[in-house]
Amino acid sequence: MDFDTGSRLKEEREKLRLSQRQLATATGVTSGMISMIEQNRTSPSVATLKKILAGLGISLGDFFAGGGDGGTKWHFRHDELREITPAAKLGEAGGGVVFRQVGRPGASAVQMLYETYASGADTGAELYSHDAEEAGIVISGRVLVTVGAETQLLTAGDGYLFNSRTPHRFHNPGPDDCVIVSACTPPTF
Structure with a gap:
């Protein structure tokens, strides 16, 4: 799966009109780390990504989800x-x-x-x-x-x-x- 973690993180941060520093202050993750993640220069651990996403108010599942698939589908291959x-x-x-x-x-x-x-x-x-x-x-x-x-x-x-x-x-x-x-x-x- 080709998922651009950096772009997705930046998109979510900018939706809330937060600077990298503001997000860093809210999450306890350094602004340098957030910058490196957004540039895809490093990949965060699960714990670090969860801290950042908690500051953005979204879950890991929502972060990695694509567009909604609607409907009431109950079975999945x-x-x-x-x-x-x-x-x-x-x-x-x-x-x-x-x-x-x-x-x-x-x-x-x-x-x-x-x-x-x-x-x-x-x-x-x-x-x-x-x-x-x-x-x-x-x-x-x-x-x-x-x-x-x-x-x-x-x-x-x-x-x-x-x-x-x-x-x-x-x-x-x-x-x-x-x-x-x-x-x-x-x-x-």
Whole structure:
């Protein structure tokens, strides 16, 4: 997927008539970092992008969504799942993380994701949080899930359910890819 994170971020910032410095002050992310992201000179971590988007009042799903597809469609083939992966997670050393969402962002009170973690991939070194609850089931592979100060290794068939306001992180220790089907409500990721 070819997604221009920098242009999209600049477009959203300018819609609110914020300078890079104003956005930096509101989010705790340096104006230099925001500038580099907007110029596509660096890719933000999930945690950093979430901080910036929180300052803009939009979710990751809405940020990565294309135009609305309308209607009341209730079924989605695998190739119709909308990729909402931050650019920083694609092609990192050790693999990548890919998030695909069922349905159109903002069209439902629940956000359903098909998550793939390559061997060694994770959601970033920093724990992140958002205003929701999330649950998931590991379909294949294994994943280290950190919620607060506790880390558990989950394998195929294992699940999780936690308040997403608690800082958390996902890491695939390998050796195989890991697939998770998860849900978040309200949709904030």
